[in-house]
Amino acid sequence: MLMFEQNVSRKNALLLTRLIAIFILVVSVYSAIFHYLMLREGKDLHWFVGVYWTVATMTTVGFGDVVFSTFSGMLFSVVVIISGIFFILIIIPFTLIQLFQSAARVPREAPKGITGHVILTHYGPVTNVLIRKLGYYTSPYIMLTSDFKQAADLRDRGIRAVFGEVDDPQTYAQMAIENAALLVTTADDVTNTMVIHAARQISPTVNVLSTSTEQESIEILRAAGADEILSLDEMMGQSLARRTIAGDAIAHIIGQLGSLTIAEAAALATPLVNKKLKETQLRSLTGVVVIGVLEGPDFYLPDAERVITKHSILILAGAPEAIMRYNELFCIYNSSNDPVIIIGAGNVGRWVARSFEEHGLEYCIMEKAAEKTADASHASVLDAAKVENLRTAGFFNAPAVVISTHKDDTNIYLATLFRSLRADIQIVSRATLDRNVALLHRAGCDIVLSYASFGSNFILNHVKRGTYLMLSEGVDVFKVRTPQRLVGKSIDEIRLRESIGCHVVAIVRGEKTELIAGPDTVFPEDSEIILIADNESESLFLKKYGREM
C-alpha cells in the first residue's frame, strides 16, 4: 500500500513544482521584456515594478498605474494579457484538478518494478478481508477490476486497484504477471476459468489459485491452468461441522503448522468442566497443550487459573500422537445420537452433512426449496421458520443446529427464533459478510464463521506458504521467523503476551517443532516461532517486528 501512496504523493509534488517553476519563468521573462521596452520609452524602473506589472497584467487586474505609451509596449501588454488568461483560466485549474483527483486516478498497469506481488481479480467479501490481512504483512498486491468506477472507488478507499479487462491476456502483461508471486481469482467458476486462461496466455509459470463453487468445476479449472483450487464451500461446511460440539468430545484437527497439529475440542460433559487449566494436567497425560480457550465469541489466551466451563472450546496443540492420546481419553464423553439439524441444503449445508456422515453423526437437513432436496440425503422440504416444522424435524431434542444459508438476514432471523425456543441448544451459523458476525452472535448464535474471513484466511495461508491458520472469527495461529530482537532472550524477558497479547506456542528449528516448555525458554538463532493471537495483537506484533522477519 505504502508504495502506491508514495508514488501518488511524489507525482503530486512534481506536478505542483512544475507549475510554480513555469509561472516563475514566465513572470521573469515578461519582467525582463517589460524593462527592455520601458527603457526604450526612457523609463528606468525598479526591478520589482516589472514583476508587479506582469502579475497585475497576467491576472487581468490591470491597475493602470504603470502603462506603456509606445506601440510595441501596447502590443506586449496584449500578449501578456492573453497569455495570462490562458495560464490563469486554463493551465492552473487543469493542473489543480489533476492534483486533487490524482488519488482517485486509476492506473492501467502495475507500478514499475513491482515484484513478488499478489494479483487479485475479483473484488468481493473474501478479497476485501484478504486485502486487509495482506496489509498487516505489507505484502504487495494489485486489485484488478474491469469496472472503472469500482476501481476509482476502491482507490479512494486506499485499495491498490488497477483498471483492466480480466479476460484480456494483455492486461496480465500490464500487471507484471511474470514477476508476480500469485494470481488469485475468487469469482464464479466460469469467470475464474476465463481469467486463468487469459493469465496463462502471458505467463505459463505464475502460481494461480482459484476458488471453485461446484465439484465438477475443479477439473475444468485445473485444465485451464490453476495450480491450487480451493472449494470454500467444502472448507466452510467442514469447519461448521467441526464446530458443532453436540456429537462428541474428541479433538477435531484444524490444521498443521510445522509438525504441530492444531485442534479444538469441546469440554461439554467431560471431567474437564469446572477444573482450572493447571489442574487438568493435559500436557503430562497426553502431550497436548491448551493454547487458547473459546467461550462463545470470546477468545482467551491460556491461563493456569482459567476455569473450564461447559461452554469452553479448548484450542489444543501437539504432535499427532498427542492428539490421539487426548481422543483416547475423551472419546467416551458427550456422545449423542440425537440428530443435529442443518438448515439449508445448498453447497455449504451439504458439506456439513457429509462431514457429519464421516464422523458417524446423525443429522437432518431442513430446506425450504424442494428442488434442492431432491438429491440430498436426510433432507426434508421444511421451512425452518415454522415451529411445527421444527418439531417434525426433531429440533426440540437436537443437541445443535447448524445454519448454513448464504443469506445473513435469514440466518439472523432463524437464530433469533431458535434461541427464543431453546436456551440450551448450540447454534452454529455461517455469515456471508464479516460485519454480520456480531449481529448473529447477538441473535443467539454460539459460533459464527464468516465466509469472508474464512476464505481470505485460507488464501492467506497459501500466500504465506502454510504458515497461517484461522481458529475462529478474529483468532489466528501463525508462524513467522524469529525476529532478530528476540534471539537469545527468554519468554519471560520479552513478555510478548503482556505487552502485545501474543502467546508463543512453539519454536520451530528445521524439521523440529518444540512446544514452549516454560517461561525460561530462550529464542534460538535460525528459528521460527508459532504464535496465537487475536487480529489486533497479530497486527501489533507484525508492526513491531515485521521488518526483522
Added chain:
Amino acid sequence: MKISDILDETRILTNMEGDSKSDVINSLIDLVAVSPKVLDKEKVKEAIFEREKIMSTGVGNGFAIPHGKTDAVSDIVAAFAVTKKPIDYEALDEQPVRLIFLLIGKANMVGPHIKLLSRISRLMNKEEFRKKLLEAAEPKDVMEIFRTEEAACLDN
C-alpha cells in the same frame, strides 16, 4: 469393526454381583481373562485401573466404559455386564451405574480403539437402548439387543 463382532455371550453378565467400582471392574476382567487373547491378566488390570485413575470412565446416564490399551492382549477384547445393584462409580453426573462395558485394546491399535469406544458411548447414550439392556434377562438377549441396535444405526 462392530461391537457385536468383539462381544459374545460368554463375555456378558446380566445380574453381576459387586458392591464397588473395583469389584465390578475386577469381575469383568476375570470374565475376559479366560480368553486366549488375554496374555497377561495382571497387566490388563494395571492398564484398566491406570486409566480409571486419570479420570472416571463413568460418563453419566448410568453407564461406564472402563477401558485401556496394553500389549498384554493379542487382539481387542470386550465384556459387558448389567449389575444387580447400582454401583457408585464416581460418574460425571454423580449418579450410580448399572451398565458397564469393558474394552481392552492392543497398544498399537489406537485408531480402531478410539472408534470402538466412541461407538459404544454413542449407543449407550440412547435412553431406549439402555432401558432394553437393563431389562434383558439372559446374555443372549443382550447380544441380540446390541446386534439389532447396531444394524439399525448402520442402516440409517
